[in-house]
Amino acid sequence: MSAKVGYRKERLDRGIKARTDDIFAISTYREILYLILPRVFVIAGLLIFPLLGDFTGVYWQNVIVITCTIALLALSWDLLHSVGLVSLGQAVFFGVGAYITGFLAQQFGLPPLVTIPLATVFGALVCTMLLYPVLRLRGVYFGLITFALPLLFMRIIETTKVLGGTEGMSGLPALPSIAISLYIIITITLVCVFGFQRLFETDYGLVLKAIKDNDRSVIAAGFNISWFKAQAVFIAALPATFAGAFLTHHYQFVGIPAFATDYSILPLASAIVGGPGSFFGAMLGAFLLVPLSELLRDLGTLRIVIYSVILLIFVVGLPEGLYPYLRRKYFQFERVVSMELEEGGK
Amino acid sequence: MSKETILEVRNLSKNFGGVKAVSEVSFQLKRGEALGVMGPNGCGKSTLINLITGFIKPSSGQVFYQGKDITGIAPHKAVNLGIARSFQMAKPFYNIPVYKNLIIPLFSPRVRKLVGGKFGDRDEAAIHLLEDVGFERDSSIPYKAAGSLPHGYVKRLELARCLSLEPDLIILDELFSGMSMSEVASILPFLERLRDEGKTLIMVEHRLKELFRVVDKVVVLNFGKKIAEGLPEEVVQNEEVRKSYLGSEVDSSA
Amino acid sequence: MEASVLIFGLVNSATLMLVALGFSLIFGLSGVANLAHGGIYLFSGYVTWMLMNYLGVPFLLAVPLTIIIAGVLGALIYWVALKRVRGLHLSEVIATFAVGVAILELFRWMGFVTYEFTLPVFIKGSVDIAGVSIDYQRLLIIGIGLLLAFALWVFSRYTKMGLALRGMAQDEYTALSIGIDSDWAAALSMALGSAIAAIAAISILPLGIISINMGYEVLIMALAVSVVGGLESITGLVVASIILGFAKTITGTYFDPKWMEVIYLFALVLVLAIKPSGLFGKFKELEERV
Numbered sequence: 001m002s003a004k005v006g007y008r009k010e011r012l013d014r015g016i017k018a019r020t021d022d023i024f025a026i027s028t029y030r031e032i033l034y035l036i037l038p039r040v041f042v043i044a045g046l047l048i049f050p051l052l053g054d055f056t057g058v059y060w061q062n063v064i065v066i067t068c069t070i071a072l073l074a075l076s077w078d079l080l081h082s083v084g085l086v087s088l089g090q091a092v093f094f095g096v097g098a099y100i101t102g103f104l105a106q107q108f109g110l111p112p113l114v115t116i117p118l119a120t121v122f123g124a125l126v127c128t129m130l131l132y133p134v135l136r137l138r139g140v141y142f143g144l145i146t147f148a149l150p151l152l153f154m155r156i157i158e159t160t161k162v163l164g165g166t167e168g169m170s171g172l173p174a175l176p177s178i179a180i181s182l183y184i185i186i187t188i189t190l191v192c193v194f195g196f197q198r199l200f201e202t203d204y205g206l207v208l209k210a211i212k213d214n215d216r217s218v219i220a221a222g223f224n225i226s227w228f229k230a231q232a233v234f235i236a237a238l239p240a241t242f243a244g245a246f247l248t249h250h251y252q253f254v255g256i257p258a259f260a261t262d263y264s265i266l267p268l269a270s271a272i273v274g275g276p277g278s279f280f281g282a283m284l285g286a287f288l289l290v291p292l293s294e295l296l297r298d299l300g301t302l303r304i305v306i307y308s309v310i311l312l313i314f315v316v317g318l319p320e321g322l323y324p325y326l327r328r329k330y331f332q333f334e335r336v337v338s339m340e341l342e343e344g345g346k
Numbered sequence: 347m348s349k350e351t352i353l354e355v356r357n358l359s360k361n362f363g364g365v366k367a368v369s370e371v372s373f374q375l376k377r378g379e380a381l382g383v384m385g386p387n388g389c390g391k392s393t394l395i396n397l398i399t400g401f402i403k404p405s406s407g408q409v410f411y412q413g414k415d416i417t418g419i420a421p422h423k424a425v426n427l428g429i430a431r432s433f434q435m436a437k438p439f440y441n442i443p444v445y446k447n448l449i450i451p452l453f454s455p456r457v458r459k460l461v462g463g464k465f466g467d468r469d470e471a472a473i474h475l476l477e478d479v480g481f482e483r484d485s486s487i488p489y490k491a492a493g494s495l496p497h498g499y500v501k502r503l504e505l506a507r508c509l510s511l512e513p514d515l516i517i518l519d520e521l522f523s524g525m526s527m528s529e530v531a532s533i534l535p536f537l538e539r540l541r542d543e544g545k546t547l548i549m550v551e552h553r554l555k556e557l558f559r560v561v562d563k564v565v566v567l568n569f570g571k572k573i574a575e576g577l578p579e580e581v582v583q584n585e586e587v588r589k590s591y592l593g594s595e596v597d598s599s600a
Numbered sequence: 601m602e603a604s605v606l607i608f609g610l611v612n613s614a615t616l617m618l619v620a621l622g623f624s625l626i627f628g629l630s631g632v633a634n635l636a637h638g639g640i641y642l643f644s645g646y647v648t649w650m651l652m653n654y655l656g657v658p659f660l661l662a663v664p665l666t667i668i669i670a671g672v673l674g675a676l677i678y679w680v681a682l683k684r685v686r687g688l689h690l691s692e693v694i695a696t697f698a699v700g701v702a703i704l705e706l707f708r709w710m711g712f713v714t715y716e717f718t719l720p721v722f723i724k725g726s727v728d729i730a731g732v733s734i735d736y737q738r739l740l741i742i743g744i745g746l747l748l749a750f751a752l753w754v755f756s757r758y759t760k761m762g763l764a765l766r767g768m769a770q771d772e773y774t775a776l777s778i779g780i781d782s783d784w785a786a787a788l789s790m791a792l793g794s795a796i797a798a799i800a801a802i803s804i805l806p807l808g809i810i811s812i813n814m815g816y817e818v819l820i821m822a823l824a825v826s827v828v829g830g831l832e833s834i835t836g837l838v839v840a841s842i843i844l845g846f847a848k849t850i851t852g853t854y855f856d857p858k859w860m861e862v863i864y865l866f867a868l869v870l871v872l873a874i875k876p877s878g879l880f881g882k883f884k885e886l887e888e889r890v
Contacts, residue, residue, distance in 0.1 A: 081690070084690070086690045086693055086694060088635070088693065088694075088697050130869075133869070133872040133873040133876060134872055134876070136876055137872075137876050137877075140633040140689055140692075140693050141827075141872070141876070143633070143635075143690075143693045143694075143697075144633065144823050144827065145868065145872065147635065147697070147819075147823075148820050148823055148824075148864075148865065148868060149865075151816055151817075151820055152820070152862065152864070152865035155861050155862060155865075156862055156865070159858035159859065159861070159862065160858070203449050203450075203452075203453040203468060204453070206442065206446060206449055206450055206453070207450055207453060209439070209441070209442060210439045210442060210447075210450050213437075213438075213439040213440050213441055213442065214437045214438070214439055214440075216401075216433065216437075217433070217437065217438075217439065217450075217507070218450065219401075219421045219422050219425075220399075220421065220425060220430070220431060220433070220507075221425065221450050221451035221454045221507065221511065222422050222425035222426045222451070222454035222455055222456045222457075222511060223422055223450075223454060223455070224420070224422045225422070261701065261705075265698075265701055268694065268697075272694065299709075300709055301705045301708045301709045302705070302706070302709040304701060304702075304705040305701075305702050305705045305706045305709060308698040308699070308701045308702035308705065309698070309702055311694065311698040312681055312695055312698040312699060312702070315685065315691050315694045315695050315698065316680075316681055316684050316685055316691075316695055317684070319685075319691065
């Protein structure tokens with residue numbers, strides 16, 4: 001039997017990775033740097049950006065505000081997905097937060113500093129209560145109801161003319177300045193990304209993750225999973241209702257567009273493209289797709305078609321998403337090694 | 347040791363669209379006893395377990411646990427009262443490392459209450475439990491995602507999950523199914539030890555020889571009805587039991 | 601007044617049933633919640649319109665052509681979007697959702713939003729029944745709805761193909777082992793469901809103008825009927841259509857027409873809160889609880 005020599009790619013974990021994915025064995029400063037440098041770049045970049053107003057111009061500052069808004073919605077989606085719930089209507093959370101803040105500001109003349117936190121918490125509560133009945137069910141029900149809710153909210157506001165009807169509510173109090181707005185939303189986004197990441201490393205987060213894997217065994221471990229899912233929905237709703245409340249004051253307007261499909265499909269596409277299950281992925285996805293969508297502004301609703309197609313390509317063809325791919329590349333060597341092939345082998 | 351009744355099942359029935367999966371089953375179990383539930387395939391063994399643990403609501407009948415009526419209890423509440431069960435089709439949390447699979451029950455309300463506030467190191471407790479059921483301590487297996495576990499280990503993990511809840515009553519639904527002879531042989535002494543330590547056990551099993559080594563008495567089901575109850579040696583002599591197992595040999599040498 | 605409520609209640613019920621049939625069929629036969637249903641429905645309406653107005657195809661020929669094209673589209677959606685994520689329910693939902701939104705927004709972008717987009721009725725004119733004037737098209741909708749529901753019931757119960765598909769839905773592995781090709785069966789059910797959506801579109805759209813938002817609305821209607829009736833039960837579908845159809849008509853007649861569309865939300869939330877498996881979803885509930 002004559003041996004032929006073939007080549008194959010071999011993947012090796014870098015030395016700093018030990019045993020499981022989240023335990024690192026660090027021994028030198030270089031390795032520490034290797035671990036934290038990507039985070040430092042992201043945080044520093046985002047914190048410095050608002051200072052560069054003169055270079056970037058108001059337009060791109062606004063783009064970053066919207067990007068962070070979508071990133072927050074995508075983070076919210078990703079948290080829900082981590083518990084096994086697929087939301088097809090992130091716009092519900094966004095719209096509820098937006099309308100509550102608008103209502104509080106217009107009816108009671110409260111400043112944004114008060115209305116935004118109130119709308120965030122109350123909005124999340126309202127959404128959790130709305131969705132609670134579906135949490136008992138497995139499978140597609142959550143997706144169906146989240147899809148239906150924003151459309152029906154739009155319809156109710158249209159027909160009953162409550163909350164400003166089709167006109168919406170305008171002239172709401174503004175945030176002090178664009179730089180402050182930027183700092184607020186960037187900080188919140190970073191807190192959410194790292195906070196969620198940390199949350200899922202705790203034992204509590206482990207239970208949430210386990211519900212997606214096998215809800216039956218979680219019940220058999222003595223957990224009331226409806227209650228846990230409700231908590232997850234509440235936590236997930238917070239960044240999304242905040243995003244709605246924040247953008248309402250940013251635009252000084254709230255109307256039916258707060259429930260528009262854009263706020264459902266863009267976060268969904270961001271999270272899927274970035275890689276579901278890794279909160280950094282959701283953020284990465286938003287920072288890729290939203291600026292892209294600004295560049296394509298002239299295309300009108302064709303943009304939604306494009307997101308849908310991107311979404312489809314990723315969910316069908318590249319379900320892993322970009323972030324886990326990049327992360328793997330970052331933490332692994334690849335090298336070509338030779339191997340002996342037996343006769344008749346491939 | 348006090349011999350109070352820990353579990354009593356009274357006339358328990360369940361209909362699935364006209365089919366009587368379990369009908370009028372009654373039995374009692376004293377603390378520290380080990381009960382085997384046997385019967386041919388599809389005789390309602392698993393349904394019975396699901397009825398006791400609250401995963402399915404009974405059509406009629408009652409379940410008493412430590413003197414309390416727990417008929418149709420929410421399954422997570424049954425766990426918190428101290429009833430732990432394994433599943434016939436054991437599925438681990440695939441994407442979670444093996445030892446972290448046990449963090450979930452160790453984090454459960456019951457265990458947190460029993461331990462009282464601080465637990466200390468759940469990771470360490472999890473590794474200990476894995477060792478107990480036969481995982482090798484220094485291998486890398488406990489740190490890998492549970493999705494990659496071979497079947498025998500999945501079953502061990504399932505057993506460890508039950509034990510981690512510090513249960514008063516352990517219900518094992520076909521723990522041995524799909525395990526090889528040697529795997530069963532290696533886990534049997536552990537079950538015997540559990541019994542000798544005075545744990546209350548219910549085992550649903552097909553492998554009678556192994557079952558009889560652990561249990562004190564058995565209940566035999568056929569077509570959802572209880573057809574016999576008693577000591578293992580007596581039950582296998584029972585004519586009706588023999589008939590129900592027609593074709594599959596009842597091993598009386600056990 | 602009573603007669604009109606009865607007649608228009610029936611019309612509304614039949615409309616709901618027609619709209620929900622395709623969705624329910626696909627869910628029942630292949631377990632896919634086809635969120636592209638609204639997209640396919642509207643696509644069929646526009647295809648008929650385009651066949652007639654761009655290519656000058658006569659209406660009677662455009663109808664069967666559209667039904668076939670919609671069927672092909674359904675099968676295509678299966679092969680492109682669903683085949684690789686089969687069994688991953690969460691991904692299936694996202695994939696069909698993406699397809700549906702893509703179709704609808706593509707038409708919106710192409711400018712299919714003005715008043716010129718209408719489909720002709722089959723037979724013009726109207727008739728008086730018990731003092732209520734009703735046009736033939738609405739009567740036709742009742743007829744087609746009943747006929748289709750009956751045909752599907754027969755199909756899924758008494759034909760070889762229907763039984764094969766149902767077997768697939770119940771136990772994929774067993775079905776595979778007796779030689780039913782899973783992909784073929786699922787693609788076929790998508791095609792059938794889409795063709796039925798096309799029939800619904802061609803019968804219902806002539807009553808008004810075609811608008812994009814109708815695509816979303818149709819999906820909501822289908823969801824409401826399916827959830828209220830209990831996904832995958834034909835009896836449930838018929839009963840739910842009648843309940844919702846009459847609820848809608850009664851609301852419109854005795855209360856305020858503007859609340860008519862909100863009925864669906866109300867019904868959805870109510871059913872999900874009280875009996876989440878739907879009125880006829882008995883077995884589902886068993887499974888869902890565990």
